[in-house]
Amino acid sequence: MATRTTQPLLRLLRYGKPYQLWVWGAMACSILNTIFDLAPPYLIGVAIDVVVNEENSLIARLGFASITGQLAVLSLLTLLLWSLESLSEYAYSRLWRNLAQTLQHELRVDAYSHLQELELSYFEDRSSGLLLSVLNDDINQLERFLNFGAHNILHFLTTVLFVGGTFIALAPGVSWWAMVPIPFVIWGTAVFQAKLEPRYADVREKSGLISTRLANNLSGIATIKSYTAEAYERDRVATDSNAYRQSNAHAIALSAAFVPLIRIVILIGFTATLFLGGVAVANGSLSAGTYGFLVFIIQRLLWPFTDLSELMDEYQRAMASVRRVMALLDTPVAIAQSNLPLPLSTVRGEVQFEDITFAYIGRQPVLKNLALRVPAGATIGIVGATGSGKSTLVKLLLRFYEAQSGRILIDGVDIGDLNLLDLRRCIGWVSQDVFLFHGTVAENICYGSFDATHEQIIQAAKLAEAHGFIEQLPQGYDTIVGERGQKLSGGQRQRLAIARAILKDPPILILDEATSAVDNETEAAIQRSLAVITQGRTTIAIAHRLSTIRHADCIYVMDKGQIVEQGTHDKLLATGEMYANLWSVQSGLSPTLR
Numbered sequence: 001m002a003t004r005t006t007q008p009l010l011r012l013l014r015y016g017k018p019y020q021l022w023v024w025g026a027m028a029c030s031i032l033n034t035i036f037d038l039a040p041p042y043l044i045g046v047a048i049d050v051v052v053n054e055e056n057s058l059i060a061r062l063g064f065a066s067i068t069g070q071l072a073v074l075s076l077l078t079l080l081l082w083s084l085e086s087l088s089e090y091a092y093s094r095l096w097r098n099l100a101q102t103l104q105h106e107l108r109v110d111a112y113s114h115l116q117e118l119e120l121s122y123f124e125d126r127s128s129g130l131l132l133s134v135l136n137d138d139i140n141q142l143e144r145f146l147n148f149g150a151h152n153i154l155h156f157l158t159t160v161l162f163v164g165g166t167f168i169a170l171a172p173g174v175s176w177w178a179m180v181p182i183p184f185v186i187w188g189t190a191v192f193q194a195k196l197e198p199r200y201a202d203v204r205e206k207s208g209l210i211s212t213r214l215a216n217n218l219s220g221i222a223t224i225k226s227y228t229a230e231a232y233e234r235d236r237v238a239t240d241s242n243a244y245r246q247s248n249a250h251a252i253a254l255s256a257a258f259v260p261l262i263r264i265v266i267l268i269g270f271t272a273t274l275f276l277g278g279v280a281v282a283n284g285s286l287s288a289g290t291y292g293f294l295v296f297i298i299q300r301l302l303w304p305f306t307d308l309s310e311l312m313d314e315y316q317r318a319m320a321s322v323r324r325v326m327a328l329l330d331t332p333v334a335i336a337q338s339n340l341p342l343p344l345s346t347v348r349g350e351v352q353f354e355d356i357t358f359a360y361i362g363r364q365p366v367l368k369n370l371a372l373r374v375p376a377g378a379t380i381g382i383v384g385a386t387g388s389g390k391s392t393l394v395k396l397l398l399r400f401y402e403a404q405s406g407r408i409l410i411d412g413v414d415i416g417d418l419n420l421l422d423l424r425r426c427i428g429w430v431s432q433d434v435f436l437f438h439g440t441v442a443e444n445i446c447y448g449s450f451d452a453t454h455e456q457i458i459q460a461a462k463l464a465e466a467h468g469f470i471e472q473l474p475q476g477y478d479t480i481v482g483e484r485g486q487k488l489s490g491g492q493r494q495r496l497a498i499a500r501a502i503l504k505d506p507p508i509l510i511l512d513e514a515t516s517a518v519d520n521e522t523e524a525a526i527q528r529s530l531a532v533i534t535q536g537r538t539t540i541a542i543a544h545r546l547s548t549i550r551h552a553d554c555i556y557v558m559d560k561g562q563i564v565e566q567g568t569h570d571k572l573l574a575t576g577e578m579y580a581n582l583w584s585v586q587s588g589l590s591p592t593l594r
Contacts, residue, residue, distance in 0.1 A: 010320035012142075015107070022099050030151045031170055034158040037096055041079055041297045042166075047071075048292050071399075092151055100146035108139050109327050119334045120400045129212025135205055138321035145318035153311050156304050161303040170290055172275065174468065181269040183260055185305045193259050197249040199322045200313075208242040212241045219484075255313050255318035273298045296350055340413070342422035347507040348376040348411050349538030351397065351425075356406035358389075358396060366392045368561040369406070376411070379539040381549025383582065384558035388572035390542045391432075394510050397540075398424060410508075428506035434497040434511030436485030441470055442477040444485070444496055448586045449503045456503060463533055464479045464499035465525040466492070498526065502533055509534065511541040514548075523548065546583055555579065 016023060064070045085091045123131075163177065215231050217224060224233050263454070277294050280286035338575060351374040359365040366389045374380050382390050395401055397408055399415060415423055436444045445460060446452040450462075457477065461467040467491055473479040486491045498514055527548065530539075543549045550569040556564035557572070557579045564574055565579055572579035 008319040008326060010012040011326050012322050016099075016103055019099060019102065022095065022102075025403035026092055026115045026150070026156060026376065027094035028539060029088050029095055030154040031158045033085060033088035033092050034155045036081050036088055036160060037155075037164060038159065038297075038300060039078075039081040039085070041300060043074065043292060044082070044293065044296060047074060049257075057570075070439055087589070088275065092261075096145050096151055100143045100288040103146060103431050107142070108135055108326060111135055111139070113324055113334075114329055114331070117333045117335075117337075118331060119402075121334075122331065125361075127212040127216070130208040131328075132215060133204075133208035133307075134324050136203065137211065138324045141321040142318055142325070145296060145314055149311065149314035149318060151313065152307070156307065159304050163297055166296065168299060169258040170323055170496060170565055171280070171286060171565060172292055173276070173280065179269070180272070181265040181302065184265050184304070186260070187309065187427075188262065188265075189312060192254065193316060196313070197316055197320070199247070199254065199586060200316045201253055201323075203244070203247045203317075204320045206240075206247040210240045210244050213237055222486075231264060255310075256429075258308075259310075262305055262308070268477070269302050270298055280508055289290065335402060335507065336416070338417050339419055340417045342410070342413075342418045342426060343505070344422070346411075348372065348427045349507040349537060350376040350409075351410075351508065351540070352409040353393065353396075354407045354409065356393075356403050356408065358392060358401065358403045358537050360401075364405075366561050367396075370562060372556065372563060374538055374540060375553075376538055377536050377546055378535050378553045379541065379551075380539065381546075381552035381555040382417055382542045382558060383544070383546060383549065383555065388558040390513055391557055394512055394542065396539065397510070398427060398429060420421035427508045427510060428500045428501035428504045428508045430494075430497045430512060434493040436481050436488070436493055436496060438481070438483045440478050440480060441473065441496065445477075445499045445503060447500055449500075449505075452503055457499075458497040461496075463502050463529045464495045465529055466495035466499050469495075495526070498529075506537075508538045509540070511539065513542060533568075546564055546579075546586055 005127075039223065062073075115135075149251055160182075164182075167179075213236060219238065224230060274295060274304075277286060277291045281291045337347070353370055353372040356367050356370045358367045359367055366387075370389070370393075372393075382393065384390055392401075396403055399420060410418070410423070410426070429431075435449065442454065442457050445457050445466075449456075454477070458467060461470055461477075470477055479498075480488075481487050485496070488496070494514065498511075502507060514526075523545070531551075541549045541552060546569075549555055552569070554566060555569060555572055556563050557577075559578065565575065565577055567575075574581060575578075
């Protein structure tokens, strides 16, 4: 998935700008928590100072002469700092995790909303599994990073700066030796991460591929079973899963080597502090309390660098996911949105195609200079061989695609100038590939007409000849149809789709092979209903079964992207051309086409 995003962290920060006060609050709590968490070593150093130097200790210089009083002050300070550490931990944990949930929610909704605005060709070029991987896996990866990774990085940086500054202030001569490993660790981390970044990008890519495979297989489980291809598909899933495992192993092989190498470098700084600090105490240039504090705190300064690889792992995984999400958000919308309103009540329904030429990407033109006018309120039929461009006409009218040349007009207005939502609201489309959502029968009928009453739903079902079979279902209109309506037959699904379009009550109705999956008896019943619901409504009926459009006001015959015949059923039969041949074949009067 291509992207213009080169700095994902900056993009993420810009995206989270509305929550900047929230972010700053979480960062402040993380930093304060780290400082309070570092208090014990400092308090231990002060305690040693009290018992060794007694009246000359740091606390004694504040006016507390007795050791008991100094220890009491130290104990109260310990209780205070420990309480503040616990309170700040609660605060940062709650802030970061709620921020993660909020950004996750906003990003997923925005990404999905943008995805819905993209043209159909975008989805044809990409698998649903890949898109699901972006909307779920990648955004969840970002959530995990904000939950824990952001605090861990701030904790690391605060520890290094705070402890390092203290080290330099207390023992400048010893501190430089302790600091020697740090530049090498930072350099090594940068080198490791430069090599890890493409490996983690490959991990995300492989994750998308396995998601695609699983999504496809779950959708096609009936086909897999019918062809006894379970073993074949199991092996294909195993292959993709193994590729994902190998990709992760490739990244792990490098990231796992980081900590052992860094530990060796850190050991130099720790050993130098232990030795040189002890020499300084022996020479009297460093107090025993300070030395004890330095030996203890050096671990808090250097050992966090061993976690730097894991922190950068989390960061790189999150940024790889941010790149993919931002790539989706950066995808330009090819179907331009216009603002000219189209009030539903004013639509007469005249449709006109003017010299339309259209080709799918990388293919020959499907439509070539096609011209067609549908009078308002008329019913027309469009027939032709598979691939002649019939369904493409409908998709252009709905602006699922844009024609390369020519115009499409509704009531004399170019649809490219119309508000896209208004345009689609005035068109009811019954596709040959019926899609039902997982839900009840009633929910599927009123999809798009969400405020419809139960009585209106029943009336639409009756007009679509669906009420009879719905009443025989276990829970009637409350029966769950299953994913994609898999609990229903093809004819039942098609009748629900017709009911859905009827309930929408659009001025323009498109029937794309609307009766292809029903039996002859049901087709006859639906035809009786269509004769009623098409009255006063512009209807475009695409059909292979010519019996469904024989009573249309005009029938258009398409061949290779052009209209080659037009007229009424009787007129076309009289010509003896392509339509007559098709009718002869379907009616059993002729075994073959001429």
